[in-house]
Amino acid sequence: MKTLVVYFSRSGHARELANVLSGAMRADCEELIDVRNYKGFFGPVRGAVNALRKSITHICPPRFHPRDYDRVILVTPIWGGIATPAVRSYVDQYGDMCKKIMLFSVSKKSHVDKVKEDLEKTFSVVIENAVGFTEAQLSKGDVLTQMREMSAKNG
Numbered sequence: 001m002k003t004l005v006v007y008f009s010r011s012g013h014a015r016e017l018a019n020v021l022s023g024a025m026r027a028d029c030e031e032l033i034d035v036r037n038y039k040g041f042f043g044p045v046r047g048a049v050n051a052l053r054k055s056i057t058h059i060c061p062p063r064f065h066p067r068d069y070d071r072v073i074l075v076t077p078i079w080g081g082i083a084t085p086a087v088r089s090y091v092d093q094y095g096d097m098c099k100k101i102m103l104f105s106v107s108k109k110s111h112v113d114k115v116k117e118d119l120e121k122t123f124s125v126v127i128e129n130a131v132g133f134t135e136a137q138l139s140k141g142d143v144l145t146q147m148r149e150m151s152a153k154n155g
């Protein structure tokens, strides 16, 4: 199955997860670039404001086209309980061109279910599978083993 991993990351956690997933699946990997600057002291504040407004942003044109893939895996940090503006914008622009969508989130503690629900309701897409990691889980390492354990627990 030809897979594309698409991610946004401000401080590196989602990037780390996206790299593990794309490596394990031999997938192409696309980093989304938000034209808004979320770096520096006030970066998180700007991020929080945009997340709470559920705002859409401008992302740089992607290198890979989702139409060329059987499956697109979105990897996003959770901001204000939902996906980042860059990932929401990607789904807004390209969601209807994705044959299958899977979702991975990274957060301090928020749950992936709300992120999935927001993307599905707002952009009329179907997300086949959603898996959430906290930073604490990521720091334990071996994401792939944890995923196997999660799926064994969930049957």
Ligand SMILES: Cc1cc2nc3c(=O)[nH]c(=O)nc-3n(C[C@H](O)[C@H](O)[C@H](O)COP(=O)(O)O)c2cc1C
Pocket: 008, 009, 010, 011, 012, 013, 014, 015, 044, 045, 046, 047, 048, 049, 051, 077, 078, 079, 080, 081, 082, 106, 107, 108, 109, 110, 135
């Ligand atoms: C603007 C902003 C809003 C955030 N909102 C939440 C939140 O609602 N729930 C949560 O658990 N973590 C929240 N976080 C924490 C991030 O989801 C978490 O640090 C994540 O690992 C960041 O991923 P990154 O390193 O790839 O940027 C927020 C972080 C930022 C900067």
